[in-house]
Ligand SMILES: Nc1ncnc2c1ncn2[C@@H]1O[C@H](COP(=O)(O)OP(=O)(O)O)[C@@H](O)[C@H]1O
């Protein structure tokens with residue numbers, strides 16, 4: 001079949017995104033009320049939003065098999081989706097603010113009865129909140145570092161007793177927003193200062209977590225329970241960071257020191273690890289994916305303690321997908337190592353979602 005004829009019979013897919021452009025426009029409108037003054041604006045405020053390059057690459061991949069429309073995951077999304085009624089929503093929208101921002105599009109899809117790629121709103125909401133993530137991991141006896149949540153009122157006594165060194169981060173950000181070289185604190189004064197700075201700049205509770213000094217890994221996964229495909233394990237190579245930098249894959253490491261014109265050799269894939277460690281990491285990742293009922297795709301971050309035991313730091317059920325290999329985007333890199341070119345990765349996620357939702361519908365019919 002010729003390309004155009006094939007596409008005539010193709011399914012309609014709506015790509016829902018949160019572009020940097022839209023985020024900046026929305027923030028400009030909102031700033032007087034809820035956002036920050038220019039002086040307060042953290043330099044990484046826009047880090048998690050989609051660039052034109054990413055959006056073009058995802059749209060290009062989907063267009064190979066589907067008829068694609070792109071919309072923003074903003075306040076106009078409900079009406080747009082209601083009018084379009086696509087066969088599938090391909091969701092990469094991080095949302096435009098609020099503690100439930102990553103849930104916005106899956107919720108709209110649920111209301112409208114539209115199949116949507118990725119995890120549902122509950123999973124996305126829980127994983128955006130790093131403390132909730134850790135509470136659930138703990139319930140399932142999946143190792144995660146000890147932590148506490150600091151906020152403006154109270155918790156001072158517990159904060160002052162929290163063992164150091166610790167890492168201090170915003171409760172619900174991604175893409176290393178608010179995690180900087182100085183987020184590793186070794187004194188109470190540094191801890192207090194960092195908690196204050198994050199509260200002020202990010203307007204949200206602060207997570208104080210035991211710092212794990214060992215090797216760091218990130219693991220991509222595709223699929224649905226119980227058939228998750230665990231992609232080759234990536235090691236975050238802290239030796240690639242500048243000599244005096246702390247061993248943290250934070251804001252500077254992702255967005256300042258690493259430049260696509262001269263990329264840092266920060267991702268080692270597949271990681272060079274013993275068979276025993278590989279087995280343990282893969283088991284922990286599977287357990288975490290099942291515990292959170294992750295759907296279609298995800299990336300799980302882990303780190304070893306001083307004794308070499310792995311702990312889960314966080315789950316990213318809406319993973320970063322920068323298309324240019326020189327940008328060191330972990331999920332596309334792991335997928336490449338498993339034999340999926342970028343377009344194949346995107347099409348695989350669409351296919352997994354279609355299969356999952358059709359299967360779900362068939363099951364519902366039988367039950368009725
Ligand atoms: N408890 C910890 N111990 C050691 N390093 C940590 C810890 N938490 C975070 N880090 C470092 O900070 C980086 C970013 O933290 P993470 O919790 O994954 O946030 P993000 O959502 O921004 O990716 C990690 O990749 C790791 O290098």
Ligand SMILES: [Mg+2]
Pocket residue numbers: 176301314
């Ligand atoms: Mg992370």
